[in-house]
Amino acid sequence: MRLPQAQAAVLEAASATESRTVEALAAALDESPTAVTRAAFELADDGLLDVEEEERESVSLTEEGAEYRESGLPEVRLYRAAVDAGADDDPVSMGELLGAAGLDGPAVDIALSNFARKGYGRIESGAVEAAPDADPESDAEAAALDAVAAGDGTDAPEDALDALERRGLVRREASTARSVTLTDAGVTALMEGVEVADTVGALTPDLLTSGAWRDVEFTEYNVEADAETVHGGREHIxxxxxxxxxxxxxxxxxxxxxxxxVDADFWINDALFMPQDHPARTHWDRFALSDPRRIDHLPEDLVERVRRAHLEGVGEDGEGYHSPWDEEFARALALxxxxxxxxxxxxxxxxxxxxxxxxxxxxxxxxxxxxxxxxxxxxxxxxxxxxxxxxxxxxxxxxxxxxxxxxxxxxxxxxxxxxxxxxxxxxxxxxxxxxxxxxxxxxxxxxxxxxxxxxxxxxxxxxxxxxxxxxxxxxxxxxxxxxxxxxxxxxxxxxxxxxxxxx
Missing domain, CATH: 3.30.930.10 (Bira Bifunctional Protein; Domain 2)
Structure with a gap:
């Protein structure tokens, strides 16, 4: 029997008594798993091999997930800091807890969004109240992180893995594991002898110009074989x-x-007749810039008219807000x-x-x-x-x-x-x-x-x-x-x- 080199090598490496994975064959033959898989399917089409497939799922930590496994989930750290500060008895200001919990940047928002969801307590008006009966040691998501790191991620509770995946802390990937076994026909072919055929996988300019294409044997292609899924770019919904x-x-x-x-508070709020002491203008609701902190150019006459509207109102019955108005605050930059x-x-x-x-x-x-x-x-x-x-x-x-x-x-x-x-x-x-x-x-x-x-x-x-x-x-x-x-x-x-x- 004449077979292309890759098929002949896979046939000879396969066994009739034990199933061998594509990965093991690829390592033994020093070939890529893709080439071995292609050859195995071609041999299966000829009845020389049986190919078995098994769907597998692997779970691994993302970089952020590995970081949180070492330092603790942000909501757990916030809860422990809150308990240490006595928030299980009386509410404690958020500002006192963030430093103690080692939270800053995006981790703050992550902690806040998961704190109440997990029953660790509640946050109202910038104060944290910790639930005295909460148990961070039994946090299912933290336990799932440990399981994934230990290689037992697929045994972790499904809902915990789903939550970690939504948070971008674990990566779940489905794969197909393939293994091959020689059929009776394959054994017979090996006993009768397999000759390696000199096959060509692509028609090249040299083959055309030399005329050698008439004498070579071209590799057959299995158009029904699995191919890698390629996701093209598309416009976001x-x-x-x-x-x-x-x-x-x-x-x-x-x-x-x-x-x-990024604009001045003047354009974002003051020109809109939003009082400067409105809760939406505090650091709890806005993202202020630290560098640069202020805008230099504002139309002076408009600034004065807006200032008077805040302080005095407009029209005969206008009264304004009866609260201070600071031009430096109006010049402050924020998102x-x-x-x-x-x-x-x-x-x-x-x-x-x-x-x-x-x-x-x-x-x-x-x-x-x-x-x-x-x-x-x-x-x-x-x-x-x-x-x-x-x-x-x-x-x-x-x-x-x-x-x-x-x-x-x-x-x-x-x-x-x-x-x-x-x-x-x-x-x-x-x-x-x-x-x-x-x-x-x-x-x-x-x-x-x-x-x-x-x-x-x-x-x-x-x-x-x-x-x-x-x-x-x-x-x-x-x-x-x-x-x-x-x-x-x-x-x-x-x-x-x-x-x-x-x-």
């Missing part, structure tokens, strides 16, 4: 939705705004917590010069908030900002705009609820019904800008505005229950590769 939102708003007559992600900073730059004329009504502008940009991570909140997300400047606008105009916008995405059951904002009056929140859970979820905030916002900007007509959550729109369109599945470091790559695009 969140980006697809963002681009679609842009197309819809442009079709409704809006122009797009652009501006800095924008909403894209309304762009609206303030455009409405003031700072971005594109003075605007005359009517005008429609929007942006679909990223914003940053120091929120607690959960199924509907992230530290950074996309906001659909928009505003319309015109004479005699009303709430009916605003509601009609939303109904038209959301109808473009097949969403027709929008609900409205009156709300309070420091910068709009009247104001209301928008809600939509989740298609899978039936739960009513908040999807945006809106209103008509107050005179205290518009008068310092030099605008004497109405402006209606809104901030909508792109990720919440995604949840209503696709039925996702946890936004972390599609956005952030814990996203589900298989879901992103296979999810059907909704048009």
């Amino acid at each position: 969140l980006r697809q939705t963002a681009n679609r939102v842009k197309d819809v708003l442009v079709g409704m007559g809006f122009q797009e705004m652009e501006g800095p992600h 924008r917590g909403h894209t309304t900073s762009l609206s303030m730059r455009y409405l003031s004329g700072d971005a594109v010069g003075d605007l005359e009504p009517p005008q429609r502008y929007f942006s679909v940009e990223k914003v940053y908030r120091n929120d607690t991570l959960d199924a509907t909140h992230l530290l950074e997300f996309f906001q659909i900002e928009g505003w319309v400047m015109a004479e005699d606008l009303s709430v009916r105009d605003l509601m009609g705009t939303f109904e038209e916008f959301y109808s473009q995405f097949g969403i027709t059951d929008i609900q409205f609820k009156p709300h309070y904002n420091p910068y709009t009056e009247p104001s209301f929140e928008l809600f939509g019904r989740h298609p899978e859970t039936g739960e009513i979820i908040e999807i945006g905030n809106s209103g008509i800008f107050r005179p205290e916002v518009l008068e310092p900007l030099g605008i004497d007509c109405d402006v209606m505005a809104w901030g909508l959550a792109l990720e919440r729109l995604l949840m209503l369109m696709y039925g996702f229950e946890d936004i972390r599945d599609v956005h952030g470091t814990l996203c589900d790559l298989d879901l992103l590769r296979t999810v059907e695009v909704v048009h």
